[in-house]
Amino acid sequence: MSSLALVSSLSLDISVSLPDSTPVFANENLIYARWLMAFSLGFHIVLSCFGVAFPALIYLAHRRGLKHDDHDALMLARRWAKAAAVLFAIGAVSGTLLSFEMGLLWPGLMGTFGDVIGLAFALEGIFFFLEAIFLGVYLYGWRGLPAKLHLLTLVPIAVSGVFGTFFILTVNAWMNSPAGFDIEHFQQTGEVIDIDPWAAMFNQSTLPQFLHMLPATYLVTGFLVASVYAVGILRGRDDRLHRLGLTIGFAVAAVAAPIQIVTGDLAARNVAENQPIKFAAMELIEETTTGVPFTIGGLIIDGEKVGAIEIPNGTSLLQDFDPNSTMEGLDSVPEELQPPVNVVRIAFQLMIVIGMGLLTLVVWGAFVRWRKGDLPLSNKWFLRALVVAGPASVLAMEAGWTTTEVGRQPWIARDVMLVADAVTTREGIAGLLIGLIVLYSGLASASIIVLKAMSARWRRGEDPPAPYGPMPLEIDEPEADPEPDLVDA
């Protein structure tokens, strides 16, 4: 409990240097456990974006198909539904692994704060339940349900995704801004009292993080879908189905992109206010200063800021609307309590650069559509940019998470519990990490192979191999119909 003593001294604002005998990262499992967690989360988050946002895209296509007797749109909905079945299943099992890992890897966190943060997980579970129920009905309801009812089952799926995201994010927000118990008492005694699970849920980071994450799911899904069809069009499969698929994906992403940036600003303000050390890492503020410059580029190497362009007083002005405001620097905490600054910095800048790039692309598309009535789908450069936009938006999201999570280090719950005090005592985490990398690589390749096979089959108008397929042979489309390539991007 050496770190507890450390924590309590912090809260009294006495800076201590840690005794040499008790390094913060005492447990050698720690680094592997963190990588394991990061890897599983980084994998799950991509699939969960589809879980949250794909139903909305499918809804748009399906509704269009029914309303306007649009065969292509209905066909898109049907194919997306099939792809969704695979993506959602993997999303669900990778999420289940995360639930296991919360306990397996971080018993110190769950054992101590389980009753503070657990309720959010319980509420999240309800929405996953709803999502899974209606998903089952939608995926298998193509033949047995009236079309209108069938279409409507997408609505609770999409809504549950929003609520599910909210509740899981409250947990992450809590780790950034702990609340809902007597923090001071805990820091002094290590005892958790006065628990209010609702206050824990609605902590200071909840709203900004939720408002920023939710559009991210739409942005990522929209651009990935648009990417896939852009590849198809570039490869010569330029038909109405591809154009429609691309347009729906792009439209959703176009709505999300500006929101993403506005809420990103909100998130940054919140970090500046509540998580000064993370902010210092994001903005390369080494020392507590007045009139903090806005820094473009740059890294900290051997304690020196290199390669940065500085705009005097910029950050102070941007964050506090006061060019001479004071901001805490990294040096306000002992080195052991500083996050790895360059990782945070690079990730943060990457997110912003990509975000701006995506917004530019959206503006381009929207402008042409406004002037000419349609997206510039004959412009090869626009299509190429879209091909890149899908993976780029995933990268931005992963970078955003890296900013959030690495920027919190070495705390698992900021200023309350160190990651080192939460990690399991079990040995062999390194082996698990290798195992999981192998497992997920296999899973990712298998999914890609299967999704590709699926789209190749669509292209040829064939059916699943009979002995295992659940459906009787079904005819999806005319033989000659060129098909979208779902996973070529």
Add this chain to the structure above:
Amino acid sequence: MTALFAAGTFTLPNAVVAILWIGVVAYAVFGGADFGSGFWDFLAGTPEKGAAARKRIDASIGPVWEANHVWLIFVLVYLWTAFPTAFAALVTATFVPLIGAAVGIILRGAAFALRKSSGSLRQARFFGITFALSSVVTPFFFGAIAGAVASGRVPLDGQTDAWSVWLTPTSMLGGVLAVGVCAWLAGVFLAADAHRDGQPELAKSFTTRALVTGVVVGAISLVGIVILETDAPTLADGLERSGAPFVIVSGLGGLAAMWFLRQGEPGRARVPAAIAVVAIVVGWGAGQYPWILVDTIEIDEAAGARSTLWGLIIAFVFAGTVAVPPLIWMLRLSGVGSLSVGEARPDSSYAKLKALAPDDT
């Protein structure tokens, strides 16, 4: 209500444990049938011979498995929220079988989804075998974990040998019984589904399988009594007292189900079969009451903050209101075959799709 909780035996933590146990029961019945289906998938034989059985399995569990799976999440989450210290102890002690179960769950869910869409028979076979094997392995590990708790081997700090805590007679019994019960339940359900959908051949073959499994599971349970007496005395004792009525109900349910199977009425065997499973899981709970971790910590001691326990009750009521009606709706749709294969109804999305491209045949 608060007064009732304050008054005595039925404490707030007890109420939450009861809810938690509903989750365990639901997972045992619904998730159990899904796992068992994988067992039969494995034994269905060559692609040609097993095609009908595998299609049946796909159609039966396809629409429901994800929802059924959420019960597991429910149990995990309620456990760590209501009993954080016991949860931390449990996961640390049973680290190895938990990882086994986690890997099993990943492989199983993914392989099941991928098989349906695989590009070739070879792929389908690969995913099929993965699905089937992981469906057997996963309940085994869960049973083994239950065995570690039931035999009082989980200490409060979780610090035990990673292997000897579950490589024990009770855990092996738990694992084998879990696999057996899943297989039995799935046999009954699949026979009933096949019977309903007019597949008499299949119905017959699943009936035979269920009958054989039923006998085997019954025999193992009898041996189990001896094992528990020596290896898990606290639970054995509890089963003879408060657990006894449930054990008896379970036995009767099992016999009734077997009888209906013999009569060639698998549809009627479903309910008694489910009762048998529900009763034995409830009996286990009653038998180990008031321990949350047998011989280590009791429910009341292990419980977390009261405000959170109330939150969990609210969440449960909320879940009951918003999630149970759709769940019942889904199970009914699937029960009457609206979610399986068959002819497309004329006003369905599928019929519309085909009508829009009439040359599409």
